[in-house]
Every structure is written in structure tokens, then in C-alpha cells.
Amino acid sequence: MEQLTGTGRPPLTILSGPSGVELRSYVEEICHRLEVAREGRVVVVNLSFSEPPAGADLMSRVPPLSVLRGRPGTVLVFKNAHRLPVDALGTLEALVRQVANTGTRCVCAVALPLRPETRAAFRSTFERLRADDLAQLVTLRPVPRGRVSELVTSLIGALPEPALCDALWAVTRGWPNVLATALRMGGDLMSVVDRHAYLTPWRGQFQVPANEELLADVRALGPTSWDVAKAIAAFGLLGPAAPRLVAESLRLTEHEATTALGELARAGVLQHVRVGSAWRFRVPLVGFSLEATFGPYERRRLAQIAVTALWQGTARCDIDTYLPDQLASAGRLVDPCRARAELLTSAGQAAVDSPNRSLSWLRAAAELTTDRAERVRILLTHARTCLLCGEAKQALESTGAVLGGDAEEIGEGQLVNVCLLHLTALHESGDIATLEQVAEDEWWPWPGTPLEQAVGRAYALALLGHWRQTRELLEKIRQDPDAALVAPHVDQISPITGLWLGDCAEFDHAVTDVVARVEAGERPHSELRWLVGTLMTLGEQRRAEVLLALADRVRIPLKTACQAALAAAHGRATEALQLTRKSVATGARNGCDADQTAMFHLAATVQLYRGKLSRALALIATARDRTPVLPYLLALTEASHERLFGRHAAAREVLEVALRQANEAGVIALTDLLWTSLADIAVDLGERRLLPGLLERVEAVAKCMGTEQAELNRLTVHAAVHDDRAAADQAVALLRERGQPLELVSGLERLVRFGVAAPELLLEAYAAAGGLQALMCRAWLRNLMRTHGISVPGRQETVAENERLLATLVADGLGNKQIAILLGASEKSVEGRLSRMFSRTGYRSRVELASAMLTGGFPG
Structure with missing residues (x-):
């Protein structure tokens, strides 16, 4: 604002930028701010498309000079000043010179590129005024590619992944207001998980409102330009052939189409690239938005023209996805046999590197075939690919089409496989109600013998985590005389x-x-x-x-969940978090199998250890919304959260409810973790008399499972009950052999807190927590080390960590009272520390601090 109308600035500011939403939005914001700052002394003159003013008209639309002299500080804002005809520029120049000493300022919004017929006149007028110190030029610039992430974070309050930034740059070229428009219209462009934004398997489709400002300049050029712009959005990638195809689609001559394209270029909508003789949209988002306005037949007809030209060799395109996309849109308007064959070939080539690209191609190929058996094969391939890409609802449509209309074409012995695929799609699409009906033998509308239906029921029960019922049903199936038919x-x-x-x-x-x-x-x-x-x-x-x-x-x-577990096991906690977020953002929106349940638990534990408590609980809530098959595993993080605030009774209740859940399902695996957590609470509350009973439970699990993790928990609780230092030493050795930092930190801390291991082990746990960036965990360990008289290493590092933990807790949305409880300090002490931190860092609010923590800008 100061750059435009501040004291000492020239009376005229030319504000130039690209035509379209970018310049308009910026000017609207300027007008709003001026209205507030100047107390209404702003006069807006809209030099619109429909009323190109002559010189006399321009003067009649601004207050008289006598009025301007009597109201110093007035700002005249001329919108669409690039529409001024040559003979009006002299009038504008005279106006600027007359108001130069009145305190009045003029702002002219000029869209680039200027029209050839007025370009020279604009340049000479501006140069004369600038030579007399009466004008300045302010040119809007796009955000540099490297700062797109910062801009997106400011708009959505989440940190975008590089792939999302790349996609946004590709469609907006970094123009801030265009980027904001893309985020608004992008539909399923991105998914936000744990304050991080991820690019989804998105195909450049935008939801364009009828009054969308992004397309206002194109609409204003008239119906012919509008139709030509839509056509070039479809044909722009076809190089020199594009004008001819535009003409064919609109029944124009090629000369008329080329003239209209030139008019769009002069208006700043298109750009003609001599290399390859291509027509491109200056802002690619405009082209995508125009495609979104196609009607169903219009899309098919344009695709037919494009495919025909490519098949006949009168056009070419170097982008390998263009032709199959057009084939999918054209449908039966082109040769269906050739189209089906090419779609299947393209889908096969995309299957490994970008399977999501092949989804529409496979579905289109299925619609084009007249062979019912082939249609079934294609639809099942489509369904499996959809599940791989997290598109469960599309998978459900394909499996439903096969079971509902073409079941007799399913290959021999494959019916059960198709039914299981359909049940998986039901689960991952979130149709839990139907899955439960199947599991309870209330619903089975698909083909299949009673034995095959029983297998489907068993699978549905397993998907829902009803393990005991699943086993009982499987035993019944095994007793059937024909059990061999479904044995696999x-x-x-x-x-x-x-x-x-x-x-x-x-x-x-x-x-x-x-x-x-x-x-x-x-x-x-x-x-x-x-x-x-x-x-x-x-x-x-x-x-x-x-x-x-x-x-x-x-x-x-x-699977992504397995990759996340491996990353966590090797101490790559940040990578484990990234994989978890990516899985949630781009995978199935429903369904949570055992691997995924464990993934959520591990990621939430990492966030808890890092002091990001609300984000840890948000991950657990996401998992619970997906009907996890091991829900009791999620209680571990919830109970740890309660213990952090000293709410031991609540933590115990969470664990006991989870154990009742597990018992109802007959589950034993991993329950040793819950029994051991109850032992933690018993020790914290001085109720060691409860430990023998808990040891019995842990021993029973370890005997059944025979896993290292269960044995580790057995050794730990056994050492606490019997004061067995040898068992504690075995536990320490096993922790080191397994070499999992998350487990090592909690395991060593527990052994010391239980009073069965040397306090010096806390130094080892402290170092491992540092590698995990576990600020909250390091704070607990420091308190425990001081209790045992262990010197905390790195005084300066400790001071920095304390400040960063404080900033993390504030950014996580916690109040001073909650922070005081977590840090074992008084509210007054927390207030003082916060005040000093804000003073040192220069942040003025908790919102600014949270943004800095998210983007890595916090200086601590």
C-alpha cells in the first residue's frame, strides 16, 4: 500500500499484471484497504469492456478538480485502464498533471500484454510522466517456485508436499490469487493429514462455479471467443493442427478460427509458441477450467475429432496420456475395437508406474467391448487396480457390475475370489453396514453355493475384526462334506x-x-x-x-503401512510419519487392517513423544473412524496421553475398556502391551500389589505368541515383581539386540522407573530419544535423571530444547494450564517463559508461532 500511495510517491501508479483473476483480485484488495485507510476517500472508475470511454467521458467520471483540491488524500482507482483508447491517454496524462500538487493519487490497473494498437501510446505517455517524476510502474510478479510451499501453507494452514507444490505451480505458474483459486476449485486435488497436505491421484479436474471469476475475461470477449477458447483447451496439445481442428469443431473457416485465437492471445488469454506452433494458455488453470465446462456430448465430440486426427496422422501429440484420455472420452463415436485395444495397451503400460492413470482407461475399455467374458476380465482388473490406488468406490462399482450382471461369465472356481474382492471394496469404501449384514448372514444378493456364501461371511467377519466368530465359522466350513472345494x-x-x-x-x-x-x-x-x-x-x-x-x-x-513400521523400527521416525500421512492422504478413505492399525499407533506415539499431543490424538481418531480390526492397540496412545496429564484413573479406564474389547473378540496377540501399560500405572500410583496379577497376564500372552516383544514385556514385569536383576539384564540385552529406538527409549525408562535397572541406563535412553527428536520424551527423562542424581548432558542444548518444546506445545494448541502440568511448572512460570520467547523471536501471536513451527521457520 505504501508503495502505491505513500508520501513522496508520484501521483500516478501504473499497476500492471496478467489479465484475469490475478490483477482483478489484487485491485479489489487494494480498493478495500484504501477504503479502510482513507476513510472512504476512494473513487473507483471501472473502464469496462462494454464502455470504452473517450477522453471527455473519462473526465466526467471523476470528481471536479475543485473537489479534489478540497479533499486531499483522495485516491482515484482506474480499473481496466488497458481498455483506454489512444485518444483518452492524453486526457489521463492531463489529469495526472493537474492533480499532481493536490494530494490526490491515481492508481491505474493495466492488464498485460497491451494491445498492439495502443502499446506505443501507453509507453510514450508513461515515459513522459515518469521523466517528470509523476508516474511509477509497479508490476505484479508470481511467487518464485521455491516459495510456493510458503504461500500454500499461509492459505491452508498445512505444509504441502513437494509433489503438490509442483502440481500447483504447473497450473498457476505461481500467481498467488490464481493459486488460491486453484485450491478452492480443485475438489480432491489434495488431502490434509496431520497438518500436512498431499497431492491425491488427481487428474486435473476442477469444479468450476458458473460465476467463476477466473473465466470472466474469456466470457467478456463474446460467444465466438468463448467457444474457440473451449475448443483450444481440448486441442492445444496438437500443435499446428489445432486451428484446423478448432475450425472443424465449430464449423468455422480455418482463417476465422486463427483470427479468434489471435484475439484471445491479444487479450492475454492465450500465447502462441512458435516452437511447435502450439497454442497455450498463459495461465494453465484457465484451460483446465474451460475443460470442466464441457457438456457430455461436447466432450465426446471434441475427443472424437482429436482421436480421428491422431489416427489419420494429420495431428500428433508427444504426451502419451493424451490419446487414451481422448479415447476414454470419445466412447463409441470412434472405432470401438481399435479404441478398446489401444486403451488396454495404455493401461498395461501404466500399470506399474502410474496405475491411477489407467483407471478411466480400463473402465472405458470395458464399456467398449461386446464380449461379456472380456468385459468381466477388464472390470476385475479395474477393481483390483482401484483398490491398489485407494479408489474403493470405483472398485465397488466394477465388482458390483460383475456380480450383478455378468456373474455367469466369471471363470470356473473364481466366484469366491470375486466375492472376496467385492467385500474388500465394501470395507475400504466405508460401507460397514452392508458388510455387517453379510457377516451376520442377513444379506447375500450375489451368486454362490451355501458353502461359498459361508466363506464370504467368514471373510466379512475377519474384515470387521470379529476373530472368534471367524474361527467358529471356519470350523463349520471345514466339517462340510464339500469343504475341499473352498479349502484354498x-x-x-x-x-x-x-x-x-x-x-x-x-x-x-x-x-x-x-x-x-x-x-x-x-x-x-x-x-x-x-x-x-x-x-x-x-x-x-x-x-x-x-x-x-x-x-x-x-x-x-x-504396503505403505509396512514401510512405515520398518522406518520406525530403524529409528527413522520422521519418515514413518511421512509414510503414515501419505497412506491416509492417498490410500483408501475407509478400512483399517492390522498393519494400518499398527501404523497409526506408531505414528501417534512418535507425535506424542515429540510433544504434538493433539496431532497424536487426531491420528488415533482417524484410525477409529475407519473401523480398525485391532482397536485395542489404539488405546495405548490414548492412555499415554492421559498419563502425561497425571490422569492415571482415566488412563487405566481406557486400557481396561480396550482389554474387554479384545477379550470379546477373543484376541490375545499384542495384549501384552496393554497389560504392561497397566503395570506402568500401578507403579506410578504405588500399587505394586497389582503387579503379580498383571505378570500372569503378560506371561500367558508370551507363552501363546512366542514373540520377542511379548518376551521383553514378560521379563520387565517379572523383574519388577520378583526384584530379579538378572531378568532386567536380559530385558536390556534384548532391547539392544532388537535395536528399535522407540522401544529402547520406553523400555529402558520403564526398567529404571520400576527400580530394577541402573539409573545410568537413562543416558542411553536419552541419546536414543534425541535421535527421534522426541522433545517431550527427553523432558520426562531429564526429570527422571535429576531424581536419580544423573547429570543431564549438554546444558545449552537443554535450554534450546526446553524452548522448542514450549513452542511445540503452544503450536499444538495447548493452554498455559495444560503446558504447566506437562512441564511440572506453575502457570505463572509458563507465562513468563512464553513472554520471553515471544520477545526473543519476534512472533506476535500463537498463530504466527504455529505457522513457523510448521514450516521449520522457528529459530530455536
Whole structure:
């Protein structure tokens, strides 16, 4: 504002920028601020498209000079000044010279590029005024590519990933108001998880309101220009052929189409690129928005013209997704046999690197085929690809179409597989009500024998985490005389069911079997993937690594949840968080299997250790909304959160409710974690008499599961009950052998707090917490170290950490009273520390501080 109308500035400011929403939005903001600052002494003159004023008209639209002299400080804002004809520029120049000493300021908004017929006159007028110190030029600039992240964060309050910034730059070229428009219209462009924004599998589709300002300049050029602009949005990638195709689509001559394209270029909408003779939108978002306005037939007709030109060789395009996209849009307006074949080829090529691109191509190919058996094969491929890409609702449409209309074309012995695929899609799309109806034998509208339907019921029960009921139903199926017909499906469900119920025999056999199969040359992708994920969920990293070596050999990509668990196990806590967010943002919006439940638990624990308490609870809430199959695992973080605030009774209640849940489902696996957490509370409250009973529970789990994690918890609680230092030493050795920093920190701290290990171990835990950036955890450890007379290393580092933890808690939305409880200080002390921190850093509010913490700008 000061740059435009401040004291000492020339009386005229030319504000130039790209035509369209960027300049208009900026001018509207300027007018608003001027109205507030100048107490209404602002006169806005809109030099619109429909009323190009002559010189006399211009003077009649501003207050007389006598009025301006009597109201110093008035600002005249001329919108659309680029529309001024040549003969009006002299009048504008005279006006500026007359008001130069009156205190009146003029702001002229000029859209670039200027029209050729007025360009020279504008330049000479401005140069004369600038030579006399009567004018200045302020040119709007886009945000540099490297600062797009900062701009997006300021707009949405979340930190965008690089891929999202790249996509936004590609459609907006960094213009701030255009970028804000893209975020508003982008629909499912991004997903925000844990204050981080991620690019979704998005295809450049925008939701454009009828009155969208972004397209106002195009509409104002008239119906012919509007139609030509829409057509070039479809054909712009076809280079020299584009004008001819525009003409064909609109029934114009090629000369008329080229003339209209030139008019769009002069208006600043298009740009003609000589290399390749291409027509491009100066702001790509305008082109995407125009495509969004296509009607159904209009889209198909334009696609037909494009496909025909490409097939005939009269046009070419170097972008490999363009033709299949147009084939999918054209449908049967082009040769369906050739279109289907090319769509399937393109989908096959995209299957590995960008499967989400192939979804519309596969569905279009299915609609083009007349062979029902082929249609079923394509739809099932589409459904599996959709589930891989997190598009469960699309998968449900395809599996539903197969089961509802083409079930007789399903290959022999494949009906159960299709039904299980459909049930998976139901779960991941969030249709839990239908899944429960299937599980309770209240609903089965699809084909299948009673035995096949029973397998479907068992699978539905497993998806819902009803493990005991699943096992009971599987036993009934095994007793059926025809059980051999569905044995492969029973063998698929049974091992994981037995595992969670504490019977590991089938699961262990499955692990041994898959190793042998890989050694024999097989590539059991799905089995390897779920076995590795399950072992990581159980905390069996060392067993999982044996299978990981096999997975690498046969090049099997791991599930994101498994990757996150591996990252956490190796101490890469930030990577684990990033993978969790990415999984939530771009994966299925519903459904939470065992691997994903463990992923949420680990990520929430990391956030809790880092002092981001509300964000930890938000992750747990997200998991609970997805109907997790191991809900009791999420209670661990909730109970830890309660303990942080000294609410031990609430923490105990959370754990006991979770254990009742697990018992109702018959679950034993991982419950040792909950019993051990109850032991934590008993020790904190001085109720050590409860420990023997808790030890019995932990021992029972360890005996059933035989996992290292369960054994570690057994050794720890056993040492506390019997004051067995040898058991404590074994626990320490196992912690070090496993080498998982998150576990090492909590395990060593627990052994010292239980009074069965040397306090010096806290130094090892403290160092491991530092590697995890676990500020909250380091604060707990410092308090415990002081209690045991252990010197805290790094005094200056401690001071810096304390300030950063304070900033983290403030940014997390906690009040002074809550912070005081967490830090073991008084509210007055917290107020003083906050005041000093704000004074030192220069932040004026908690909002500014939170933004700095999010973007990494906090100086602490």
C-alpha cells in the first residue's frame, strides 16, 4: 500500500499484471484497504469492456478538480485502464498533471500484454510522466517456485508436499490469487493429514462455479471467443493442427478460427509458441477450467475429432496420456475395437508406474467391448487396480457390475475370489453396514453355493475384526462334506485368524511355506506382502527381515503401512510419519487392517513423544473412524496421553475398556502391551500389589505368541515383581539386540522407573530419544535423571530444547494450564517463559508461532 500511495510517491501508479483473476483480485484488495485507510476517500472508475470511454467521458467520471483540491488524500482507482483508447491517454496524462500538487493519487490497473494498437501510446505517455517524476510502474510478479510451499501453507494452514507444490505451480505458474483459486476449485486435488497436505491421484479436474471469476475475461470477449477458447483447451496439445481442428469443431473457416485465437492471445488469454506452433494458455488453470465446462456430448465430440486426427496422422501429440484420455472420452463415436485395444495397451503400460492413470482407461475399455467374458476380465482388473490406488468406490462399482450382471461369465472356481474382492471394496469404501449384514448372514444378493456364501461371511467377519466368530465359522466350513472345494479360501483366512486369537501354528507354517516356495522359484506376491506386514505389526522385525530379503529378490513392493513400521523400527521416525500421512492422504478413505492399525499407533506415539499431543490424538481418531480390526492397540496412545496429564484413573479406564474389547473378540496377540501399560500405572500410583496379577497376564500372552516383544514385556514385569536383576539384564540385552529406538527409549525408562535397572541406563535412553527428536520424551527423562542424581548432558542444548518444546506445545494448541502440568511448572512460570520467547523471536501471536513451527521457520 505504501508503495502505491505513500508520501513522496508520484501521483500516478501504473499497476500492471496478467489479465484475469490475478490483477482483478489484487485491485479489489487494494480498493478495500484504501477504503479502510482513507476513510472512504476512494473513487473507483471501472473502464469496462462494454464502455470504452473517450477522453471527455473519462473526465466526467471523476470528481471536479475543485473537489479534489478540497479533499486531499483522495485516491482515484482506474480499473481496466488497458481498455483506454489512444485518444483518452492524453486526457489521463492531463489529469495526472493537474492533480499532481493536490494530494490526490491515481492508481491505474493495466492488464498485460497491451494491445498492439495502443502499446506505443501507453509507453510514450508513461515515459513522459515518469521523466517528470509523476508516474511509477509497479508490476505484479508470481511467487518464485521455491516459495510456493510458503504461500500454500499461509492459505491452508498445512505444509504441502513437494509433489503438490509442483502440481500447483504447473497450473498457476505461481500467481498467488490464481493459486488460491486453484485450491478452492480443485475438489480432491489434495488431502490434509496431520497438518500436512498431499497431492491425491488427481487428474486435473476442477469444479468450476458458473460465476467463476477466473473465466470472466474469456466470457467478456463474446460467444465466438468463448467457444474457440473451449475448443483450444481440448486441442492445444496438437500443435499446428489445432486451428484446423478448432475450425472443424465449430464449423468455422480455418482463417476465422486463427483470427479468434489471435484475439484471445491479444487479450492475454492465450500465447502462441512458435516452437511447435502450439497454442497455450498463459495461465494453465484457465484451460483446465474451460475443460470442466464441457457438456457430455461436447466432450465426446471434441475427443472424437482429436482421436480421428491422431489416427489419420494429420495431428500428433508427444504426451502419451493424451490419446487414451481422448479415447476414454470419445466412447463409441470412434472405432470401438481399435479404441478398446489401444486403451488396454495404455493401461498395461501404466500399470506399474502410474496405475491411477489407467483407471478411466480400463473402465472405458470395458464399456467398449461386446464380449461379456472380456468385459468381466477388464472390470476385475479395474477393481483390483482401484483398490491398489485407494479408489474403493470405483472398485465397488466394477465388482458390483460383475456380480450383478455378468456373474455367469466369471471363470470356473473364481466366484469366491470375486466375492472376496467385492467385500474388500465394501470395507475400504466405508460401507460397514452392508458388510455387517453379510457377516451376520442377513444379506447375500450375489451368486454362490451355501458353502461359498459361508466363506464370504467368514471373510466379512475377519474384515470387521470379529476373530472368534471367524474361527467358529471356519470350523463349520471345514466339517462340510464339500469343504475341499473352498479349502484354498479357508487356508487364506485361517492363519491370520488363529494368530490374533493366540494360536500361531498355521501362521508359522505359512511363513515356512512361503520361504520354500520362493526358493523353488515361485513369486507369491500377496502372501509375502501380508506375512511381512503382519510380522512387523507383531514387532517381529528380525523374522520379517528374512522375508524382506525374499521380497527384494522377487521385487515385491511393500504396503505403505509396512514401510512405515520398518522406518520406525530403524529409528527413522520422521519418515514413518511421512509414510503414515501419505497412506491416509492417498490410500483408501475407509478400512483399517492390522498393519494400518499398527501404523497409526506408531505414528501417534512418535507425535506424542515429540510433544504434538493433539496431532497424536487426531491420528488415533482417524484410525477409529475407519473401523480398525485391532482397536485395542489404539488405546495405548490414548492412555499415554492421559498419563502425561497425571490422569492415571482415566488412563487405566481406557486400557481396561480396550482389554474387554479384545477379550470379546477373543484376541490375545499384542495384549501384552496393554497389560504392561497397566503395570506402568500401578507403579506410578504405588500399587505394586497389582503387579503379580498383571505378570500372569503378560506371561500367558508370551507363552501363546512366542514373540520377542511379548518376551521383553514378560521379563520387565517379572523383574519388577520378583526384584530379579538378572531378568532386567536380559530385558536390556534384548532391547539392544532388537535395536528399535522407540522401544529402547520406553523400555529402558520403564526398567529404571520400576527400580530394577541402573539409573545410568537413562543416558542411553536419552541419546536414543534425541535421535527421534522426541522433545517431550527427553523432558520426562531429564526429570527422571535429576531424581536419580544423573547429570543431564549438554546444558545449552537443554535450554534450546526446553524452548522448542514450549513452542511445540503452544503450536499444538495447548493452554498455559495444560503446558504447566506437562512441564511440572506453575502457570505463572509458563507465562513468563512464553513472554520471553515471544520477545526473543519476534512472533506476535500463537498463530504466527504455529505457522513457523510448521514450516521449520522457528529459530530455536
